[in-house]
Amino acid sequence: MAYEFATIYWRDMLRFVRFRIALVASLIQPALWMALYGAAMSSNFSRLGSGMVVPVGAVTVSYLTFMGAGVIALTTLFTSLFGGITLLFDKNWGLMRELLASPMPRNHIIVGIGLSGVTKSFIQVMVIMGFGLVIGVRFFWGYTLLQTVGAILGVLLFVGIFSLGFLFLSSAISMSMETPEGLQAVITLLTLPLFFASNALYPIDAFPGPVRILSQFNPMTHLVNGVRYFAIGNDFYAIGTHYVYTTNDLLLSLLVLMAFAAVMFLVARRVFKKAVVT
Numbered sequence: 001m002a003y004e005f006a007t008i009y010w011r012d013m014l015r016f017v018r019f020r021i022a023l024v025a026s027l028i029q030p031a032l033w034m035a036l037y038g039a040a041m042s043s044n045f046s047r048l049g050s051g052m053v054v055p056v057g058a059v060t061v062s063y064l065t066f067m068g069a070g071v072i073a074l075t076t077l078f079t080s081l082f083g084g085i086t087l088l089f090d091k092n093w094g095l096m097r098e099l100l101a102s103p104m105p106r107n108h109i110i111v112g113i114g115l116s117g118v119t120k121s122f123i124q125v126m127v128i129m130g131f132g133l134v135i136g137v138r139f140f141w142g143y144t145l146l147q148t149v150g151a152i153l154g155v156l157l158f159v160g161i162f163s164l165g166f167l168f169l170s171s172a173i174s175m176s177m178e179t180p181e182g183l184q185a186v187i188t189l190l191t192l193p194l195f196f197a198s199n200a201l202y203p204i205d206a207f208p209g210p211v212r213i214l215s216q217f218n219p220m221t222h223l224v225n226g227v228r229y230f231a232i233g234n235d236f237y238a239i240g241t242h243y244v245y246t247t248n249d250l251l252l253s254l255l256v257l258m259a260f261a262a263v264m265f266l267v268a269r270r271v272f273k274k275a276v277v278t
Helices: 005-018 020-048 063-083 085-093 095-101 106-135 145-176 180-196 209-216 219-231 247-274
Strands: 235-238 241-244
Touching: 005 106, 020 063, 020 106, 063 085, 063 106, 063 145, 063 180, 063 219, 063 235, 085 106, 085 145, 085 180, 106 145, 106 247, 145 180, 145 219, 145 247, 180 219, 219 247
Parallel strands: none
Antiparallel strands: 235 241
């Protein structure tokens, strides 16, 4: 068959839906994080920035709205990095041996897991955006219906490419690990630097020089750029910083994410080609 990856995709989605505790937790946790952390920090940052002069033409954005894009990025990162754990369970239960011995091209396993992870990320992002609007996040403020639809598609485009890149990375790591504890340790090691060395929660202008340089190559920074461009706008003022995103900035972020996803696919394909499960 030419679409064996659809079987892998459907199997993983059924597991996601039937494992209800994980399903509910994956949807509720980011919403609670936004509500509790975002609401608390929003009042503090609003008070600190109350006396600052807003640049002419810029839209003032609350910290809750500003960090909403960061919550979307953080949730996508977690979902993607943990997406490969399915392969690790398959290894431990002996199912991966059957998959690798089947006529199915090994690339289809990677693609199937990647697409299922992207679907999960899309579901979570839509929940976060909907919940954010309920608690006061001003995404798509002043947009027409057509502009809102286009903006949502733009957000999903960036989320999808970012998610694929880290799902491919997670798949490669999972095939190299023997225990879930080892995978969790690696994921934790990757998550903290990626998240805090990005513009998810605060501007990167105040970062030390080396960290600022690293943040420019951080895929998470480019995901947040895309989400803010579509969900907030290309000219806004938040927590003492004037943000202006040009079309070139957007295209650069998109290209960085596409290049990252392509490299991670090649890495995952190489790992799967050499994989031997006994």
